[in-house]
Amino acid sequence: MIDDLWYKNAILYCLSVGTYMDANGDGIGDFKGLLRRLDYLQGLGITTIWLMPFQPSPGKDDGYDISDYYGVNPRYGTLGDFVEFTHGCRQRGIRVIIDLVVNHTSDAHPWFREARGSKDSPHRDWYVWSDKKPANADKGMVFPGVQKSTWTHDKEAKAWYFHRFYDFQPDLNTSNPQVQAEILKVMGFWTQLGVSGFRMDAVPFVIATKGAKVKTPAEQYDMLRSLREFLQWRQGNAIILGEANVKPKTDMEYFGKAGDRMHMMFNFHVNQHLFYAMASADTRPLAAALKATRTRPATAQWGLFLRNHDELDLGRLTKAQRELVFDKFGPDKNMQLYNRGIRRRLAPMLGGDRRRLELAYSLLCTLPGTPVIRYGDEIGMGDNLDLPERNCARTPMQWSTEPNAGFTESDRPVLPVISKGAYGYEHVNAAVQRRDPNSLLNWTERIIRMRKEVPEIGWGDFQVIASRDPAVLILRYDWRNNSVLFVHNLDEQPREVSFATGLPGETGKLLVNLLAEDHSRANDDGKHNLLLEGYGYRWYRVGGLDYLLKRSDIDTDSTGKASHPA
Ligand code: NOJ
Numbered sequence: 001m002i003d004d005l006w007y008k009n010a011i012l013y014c015l016s017v018g019t020y021m022d023a024n025g026d027g028i029g030d031f032k033g034l035l036r037r038l039d040y041l042q043g044l045g046i047t048t049i050w051l052m053p054f055q056p057s058p059g060k061d062d063g064y065d066i067s068d069y070y071g072v073n074p075r076y077g078t079l080g081d082f083v084e085f086t087h088g089c090r091q092r093g094i095r096v097i098i099d100l101v102v103n104h105t106s107d108a109h110p111w112f113r114e115a116r117g118s119k120d121s122p123h124r125d126w127y128v129w130s131d132k133k134p135a136n137a138d139k140g141m142v143f144p145g146v147q148k149s150t151w152t153h154d155k156e157a158k159a160w161y162f163h164r165f166y167d168f169q170p171d172l173n174t175s176n177p178q179v180q181a182e183i184l185k186v187m188g189f190w191t192q193l194g195v196s197g198f199r200m201d202a203v204p205f206v207i208a209t210k211g212a213k214v215k216t217p218a219e220q221y222d223m224l225r226s227l228r229e230f231l232q233w234r235q236g237n238a239i240i241l242g243e244a245n246v247k248p249k250t251d252m253e254y255f256g257k258a259g260d261r262m263h264m265m266f267n268f269h270v271n272q273h274l275f276y277a278m279a280s281a282d283t284r285p286l287a288a289a290l291k292a293t294r295t296r297p298a299t300a301q302w303g304l305f306l307r308n309h310d311e312l313d314l315g316r317l318t319k320a321q322r323e324l325v326f327d328k329f330g331p332d333k334n335m336q337l338y339n340r341g342i343r344r345r346l347a348p349m350l351g352g353d354r355r356r357l358e359l360a361y362s363l364l365c366t367l368p369g370t371p372v373i374r375y376g377d378e379i380g381m382g383d384n385l386d387l388p389e390r391n392c393a394r395t396p397m398q399w400s401t402e403p404n405a406g407f408t409e410s411d412r413p414v415l416p417v418i419s420k421g422a423y424g425y426e427h428v429n430a431a432v433q434r435r436d437p438n439s440l441l442n443w444t445e446r447i448i449r450m451r452k453e454v455p456e457i458g459w460g461d462f463q464v465i466a467s468r469d470p471a472v473l474i475l476r477y478d479w480r481n482n483s484v485l486f487v488h489n490l491d492e493q494p495r496e497v498s499f500a501t502g503l504p505g506e507t508g509k510l511l512v513n514l515l516a517e518d519h520s521r522a523n524d525d526g527k528h529n530l531l532l533e534g535y536g537y538r539w540y541r542v543g544g545l546d547y548l549l550k551r552s553d554i555d556t557d558s559t560g561k562a563s564h565p566a
Contacts, residue, residue, distance in 0.1 A: 006047075006095070006196075007239050007264055007370060008301050009458035011448050013046040014199075014308065015375035016062065017054045017076045018414055019396045019407075027410035029396070031072070031081035035088045040430065044378060044441075045448035048095040050199050050241075052309060054082070058108050060168050062309070062394065064099075064201065065106035069186045079193075086194035097241065098190055100198035102183045103206045104169040112170050116157035128162035128173050130212035140164065144338050146389065151212075160212075164205045174206050175220070184230045191231065197239035200227075203254065203262070204244050221253050224261035239263035241303050245313060248292040259297030267302040267369055269293050272314050274306075274363060276321045278356070279328035281491040283473040285321065287464045290368065290475075294462075301458065302369030306360055307377065310390055311341030312349075334385050345393045347380040352422055355535040357440060358447075359488060362537040365451040366475060366486040368462050378444040379433050382423025384416060391415060400431035450514055450539065456484050467497045472532065476502045476542070483542035485511060489532040498529050501542055511540035 021033030031054075041049065053063030056073045063073070072082050089096050105112055115123040130151065137151035142165050151160045152167040162171045172179050187198065200206070207224065208217035224240075231238045244254050245268040254262050273289035276282075293302065312329075314322045322340075329335075329349040330342035337343040350356040357380060364371045376397055383392040396417045400406035405417045405425035417425055433439035451457070460479030467474045471491035477484050485502070489495045501509055501522070511520040511528060520528045520540065530538070 004237075005299060005301075006237065007241075009452070009455050010047045010095070010370050011045060011451065012048045012050050012097075012303065012370060012372040013041060013044070013375060014050040014052065014372060015397075016052040016309070016394065018063075019394060020375065021397065021399070022408035022410065022413075025409040026075075027408050027412045028075045028414045029407070030075070031077035031085045035081075035085050038085075038088050038092055038094065042092045042094060044445050045452065046094070046373065048097060048196070049089065050372065051096060051098045053099045053101055058106055058168070060106070061166060062390075064101050065104075065108075065166075065169050066101050067106040067108040067110075069182075070189055083193055090194065095196040096194065097197040097199055097239070098195050099201055100183075100187065100240075101201040102172060102174070102186065103202040104163060104165060104171045107168045107170055116154050116161075125176055126173055126179050127170050128210045129157065130160040130162070132212070133160055134162075134212035136215070142338075143389075146338070162210055162212075164202070171205070171210055173210065174223070175209065180223070180226070183227070187227070187231055188234055191235045191238050196235075196237060197231070197241065197263070199241045199243065200262075201243055203242040203265075204246060219250075219253065221256075221261065224254065225256060228256075228261055228263070241265070244268075245316070247316075248289075251293060252295060252297075255297050255300045257297070259299045263299070264301045264303050264370065266308075266372070267293055267304055268313065269316060270302070270367060270369075271305060271312075272316050274367070275312060275314070275325050275329065276317055277473070277490055278350075278360060279325045280321075281471045283488075283490055284470050287473065290462070290464065294368070303372050304364055304367055304369035305372040305374070306364055307346045307349075307374050307393065308372070309374070309394060311337040311343045313341045315340040337389060343383070343390055343392050344385070345381055345383040346374075346377050348382045348423065352380065352382075353535075354440065355533075358443060359490065359535045359537055361444060361447055362486075362539070363473075363488055365447055366454075366457060366488075366539065368457065368475075368477075370458065371451065373444075378441055379428055379430055380423075380440045381428060382418055382421075384418055387415065398425040398429040400429050401426055405429055406431070454484050454514070454539070454541075455479070456482050463502060465499055465502050467499050469495055469497055471495055472497050474499055478503075484514075485540045485542050487530065487532065487538045487540070489534065489536045492534045494534055494536070495532050496529065497532065498527050500527050506542070509543050511538075511542060514539040514541060 018029045020029040021037050022029050023032035054076050055066045056068040056071050057063045057066050072079050086096050111123040111126050114121045115127050134151050137149050140150045141147040151162055153160050163169050164171055207220045240262050241264040242262040244265055248269055254265055270289045273286040277286040314325055335344050384395055385392050395415050396407040396413050398405040404413050433441035456477040456479040460477040462475055462477045465474040465476050472495055473488045475486045513519050522528050
């Protein structure tokens with residue numbers, strides 16, 4: 001595996017072990033089952049698996065309530081099974097990153113149990129306490145409507161403890177040097193077992209000052225530098241992918257101006273504006289979001305996603321924009337969550353419309369960053385809105401037409417498998433789609449393959465090219481004398497666009513279509529005229545058919561310094 005900045009052009013795939021594949025027939029997915037599915041994943045073309053939490057946990061927040069950082073939940077297997085799995089990944093050239101959930105533990109964690117038991121416990125100061133009810137106890141909830149407060153009184157401790165999330169997730173006192181040292185130990189442990197990095201949960205809260213007297217939490221950004229430094233001492237190619245839904249003006253604080261903090265961050269800003277663009281067919285706010293998040297250090301990268309395991313958070317849109325997305329993609333109250341988002345899966349949101357799904361994936365693969373795919377989206381899985389909160393979009397992977405979608409031989413799967421109806425496993429499953437050359441699965445495989453052939457997206461700089469039509473987004477990337485250009489029509493209606501390829505002196509150039517035979521030759525005025533079908537998209541290489549020769553530029557130098565300005 002070439003290690004240099006591998007994450008700049010990776011294809012990430014996130015999954016929960018418990019709902020992916022059950023090998024032992026107890027109804028719960030496990031590492032042995034996942035190991036058997038690695039050939040499927042390799043065939044799909046993904047390069048990195050992001051595993052959601054799999055450590056011992058009471059499982060009240062789908063594993064984001066960890067009770068032992070150094071083990072594997074026996075439901076999923078043993079530490080030995082984990083290592084077999086990472087070995088299986090390495091054999092296939094697939095990397096593994098795992099969740100690092102250190103903002104809080106479970107209240108079942110021995111540290112918290114000890115801490116609440118006595119003021120003299122060595123772990124007491126690992127958590128955040130107050131003798132009296134803090135004034136802001138009913139402020140700052142992350143799950144409004146479900147979570148009642150951020151401070152809870154604990155009878156045993158005879159004190160209040162702070163929890164940014166649910167009350168069974170007491171916050172760690174991350175300013176405590178002992179806690180900080182323990183976080184490094186956790187990272188060291190898993191890198192030793194073969195992981196290539198961490199998706200770091202709730203970063204802004206991890207680095208925030210915490211306490212009853214803290215009115216406005218301040219971010220202690222330097223903590224991020226210490227984490228990165230340690231990680232790179234231990235394993236130079238390991239990365240941190242931060243979950244930080246922050247405003248663009250603070251992005252560089254998280255990446256570090258010297259590129260010395262997070263390697264990657266999820267681009268929540270673009271994610272929300274992308275959904276707005278798909279809902280409204282107005283790409284202008286999306287273009288603005290791309291520009292607002294353009295600046296990043298040369299070695300950093302955005303993680304791009306459509307849907308993840310949480311709700312589609314629309315909190316950064318204006319009220320009017322948010323209402324429009326609700327209206328188009330989640331009109332029923334039951335589809336919405338926490339007053340800010342939509343809890344559905346991608347395919348039902350887009351009406352199961354293949355044209356719109358392709359458009360969404362094509363955008364995911366061509367916007368600036370590294371795509372992160374949610375398991376099941378490659379076959380267009382649906383949701384089960386009868387399940388509470390975010391569980392509706394966490395149902396078991398649909399493998400085949402066998403009972404329970406081939407996910408388990410048990411008749412009691414961990415969560416109900418979606419059955420019957422448009423998204424039931426009887427129609428939507430990997431086995432049927434694998435055999436159908438025109439399936440979404442095979443299309444996804446092809447688009448992933450093509451994404452890998454355009455490293456300019458990961459390495460290069462982009463510009464938004466004027467199309468004069470708000471429904472059409474044209475992006476161009478340049479890197480080492482190679483250029484690619486992507487055109488997307490977000491409207492249902494066909495659109496005719498006329499555009500210049502972008503650089504002066506380039507008039508008359510051929511645009512080579514990377515996905516079909518209809519290449520585009522410029523008119524006499526140097527512009528390209530294009531008729532795009534509703535939800536149509538084009539991937540072009542700029543500059544004629546000699547591009548294959550030029551590509552040797554890319555292949556011969558793997559150190560590939562990015563040309564992106566900070
Ligand atoms: C963010 C995770 O994505 C979410 O699923 C979880 O509930 C919270 N952090 C708390 O860990």
